[in-house]
Amino acid sequence: MGFRILAGFRILAALVLACVMPRAAQAAWLEASSDHFVVYADDSEKDILRLSRQLESYHAAMALALNARTQTPSPSNRVTVFVVRTEGQVRKLYGEGSKYVGGFYLPRAGGSIAIVPSIRTGNGPVTISMVVLLHEYAHHMLMSTSAMTMPRWFNEGAAEFFASSSFEAGGEVWLGRPAQHRAGELFFAKDVKAADLLDPETYEKHSSNRYDAFYGKSWLLYHYLTFSPERKGQLDRYVGLLREGKDQREAAIEAFGDFDRLERDLDTYLTKRRISALKIPPSELKIGDVRVRTLRAGEAAIMPLRIQSKRGVNREMAKSLVVEARAIAGKYPGDAAVLAALSECEHDAGNEAEAVAAADAAIKLDPSQVNAYVQKGLALFRLAETADDKRQAYRDARSDFVALNRLENDHPLPLIYYYRSFVQQGMEPPLLAIEGLIRAVELAPFDPGLRMNLGFALLKLGRSADARTVLGPVAYSPHGGDASTFAHKVIDRIDSDPSWKGDGMEADQTGDENSETDEGESGN
Numbered sequence: 001m002g003f004r005i006l007a008g009f010r011i012l013a014a015l016v017l018a019c020v021m022p023r024a025a026q027a028a029w030l031e032a033s034s035d036h037f038v039v040y041a042d043d044s045e046k047d048i049l050r051l052s053r054q055l056e057s058y059h060a061a062m063a064l065a066l067n068a069r070t071q072t073p074s075p076s077n078r079v080t081v082f083v084v085r086t087e088g089q090v091r092k093l094y095g096e097g098s099k100y101v102g103g104f105y106l107p108r109a110g111g112s113i114a115i116v117p118s119i120r121t122g123n124g125p126v127t128i129s130m131v132v133l134l135h136e137y138a139h140h141m142l143m144s145t146s147a148m149t150m151p152r153w154f155n156e157g158a159a160e161f162f163a164s165s166s167f168e169a170g171g172e173v174w175l176g177r178p179a180q181h182r183a184g185e186l187f188f189a190k191d192v193k194a195a196d197l198l199d200p201e202t203y204e205k206h207s208s209n210r211y212d213a214f215y216g217k218s219w220l221l222y223h224y225l226t227f228s229p230e231r232k233g234q235l236d237r238y239v240g241l242l243r244e245g246k247d248q249r250e251a252a253i254e255a256f257g258d259f260d261r262l263e264r265d266l267d268t269y270l271t272k273r274r275i276s277a278l279k280i281p282p283s284e285l286k287i288g289d290v291r292v293r294t295l296r297a298g299e300a301a302i303m304p305l306r307i308q309s310k311r312g313v314n315r316e317m318a319k320s321l322v323v324e325a326r327a328i329a330g331k332y333p334g335d336a337a338v339l340a341a342l343s344e345c346e347h348d349a350g351n352e353a354e355a356v357a358a359a360d361a362a363i364k365l366d367p368s369q370v371n372a373y374v375q376k377g378l379a380l381f382r383l384a385e386t387a388d389d390k391r392q393a394y395r396d397a398r399s400d401f402v403a404l405n406r407l408e409n410d411h412p413l414p415l416i417y418y419y420r421s422f423v424q425q426g427m428e429p430p431l432l433a434i435e436g437l438i439r440a441v442e443l444a445p446f447d448p449g450l451r452m453n454l455g456f457a458l459l460k461l462g463r464s465a466d467a468r469t470v471l472g473p474v475a476y477s478p479h480g481g482d483a484s485t486f487a488h489k490v491i492d493r494i495d496s497d498p499s500w501k502g503d504g505m506e507a508d509q510t511g512d513e514n515s516e517t518d519e520g521e522s523g524n
Contacts, residue, residue: 041083074410105136109444135163149472153197157222171282182216198252298332318348336366459502
């Protein structure tokens with residue numbers, strides 16, 4: 001494997017992206033199942049198979065480029081990709097603040113999902129819809145393969161670097177191609193300097209509500225430091241300095257030198273007629289089989305409700321969805337997947353007894369129906385909150401997750417809810433429960449809520465340094481958000497008082513499996 005020159009490219013000052021028109025309606029929903037992904041699409045078998053193979057090739061190419069040893073996740077810890085018709089549908093599912101959203105990803109232990117519009121899966125450079133999906137999976141992959149907290153520019157630059165890919169007819173994968181979807185941003189959006197990227201305090205002083213070139217400039221800096229012969233080894237040096245505990249500005253100055261000189265070098269790099277990219281031959285991309293099946297009529301009928309439930313709903317939405325779910329279940333009473341989806345809708349609506357009943361019916365029909373065990377367990381935990389005999393109620397709730405653990409040994413939810421069964425009773429969790437929570441983070445390092453719970457569990461044990469390490473990726477999440485802000489506050493408190501054990505600043509230990517906190521990415 002080596003670097004090749006990608007010829008004939010020059011970033012233009014004006015770049016028009018072709019719109020991807022939705023295809024005509026297909027006959028049925030299909031499921032494509034592979035080692036790292038489950039894809040659902042109302043599409044042709046040829047297209048969903050090609051999309052799944054491209055995603056697996058992308059995973060393999062990233063692992064190779066990062067020199068990362070990855071293990072095949074348990075079935076429920078794969079990323080589930082829901083392909084809907086249009087960007088309009090994506091934005092409706094995303095909800096408030098969706099104006100520029102072209103697809104989004106929700107990192108959850110045992111249930112990470114991505115929702116994207118119809119993707120054209122031909123050979124060559126990928127479409128903007130695919131770029132969004134690849135960008136978000138790059139975040140997922142980077143979080144899964146490294147425990148180190150990285151600066152925002154590095155996270156976004158790396159994600160843009162890997163997402164700018166192409167899949168060739170012969171099976172080759174190109175990584176690090178020109179980020180053409182960022183060209184207009186680099187030339188016309190509010191400028192961002194290298195110093196802004198490398199010193200967060202400087203960026204905060206200059207940033208505003210106006211759309212700026214942060215993503216594009218992050219790609220440019222990451223790409224330049226990766227391929228520039230004059231800067232060889234500097235990116236590794238930078239990462240090493242951060243690992244040693246240097247702050248971002250200090251590490252950048254030591255690794256890259258004068259920021260003004262770096263800025264001039266980036267300007268020159270941007271106008272080059274040719275830039276390098278990494279071409280990985282198919283012989284180095286080992287991917288497993290992709291299994292495609294047509295969903296049963298009941299599964300297809302309830303799919304829109306299932307997507308909405310997985311995205312997350314408020315109580316008003318839930319009460320509307322459950323009416324539709326009951327009607328579909330009435331038409332397909334012998335379909336275990338439909339009943340499991342009904343259980344989820346009942347739980348979302350606060351109908352816990354009905355959720356348990358639907359889950360039990362699903363498990364009776366199909367004892368391997370994972371979602372039925374999950375929804376029953378969640379419903380039993382909610383019922384336990386108001387039970388007269390809480391100890392027995394939580395013991396019963398745990399038993400359902402024990403059954404799930406037998407079915408799928410590396411599913412993270414049984415480990416999480418074993419821990420929560422003590423915390424929600426106000427009891428001190430035993431060491432075994434803490435060890436289980438640590439294992440859950442190993443299985444699902446991308447889940448910010450899970451990291452928050454483990455961080456506070458470690459704080460209570462007096463393990464503040466370990467808690468800080470666990471919370472770092474949340475605090476420095478590339479997409480920010482409330483969890484990031486809260487994690488920053490916790491880390492600041494740890495730094496000012498290493499003996500602090502979390503008193504007065506509690507994490508939400510109960511969690512919310514339908515939380516609408518997410519990692520969205522603009523399709524701009």
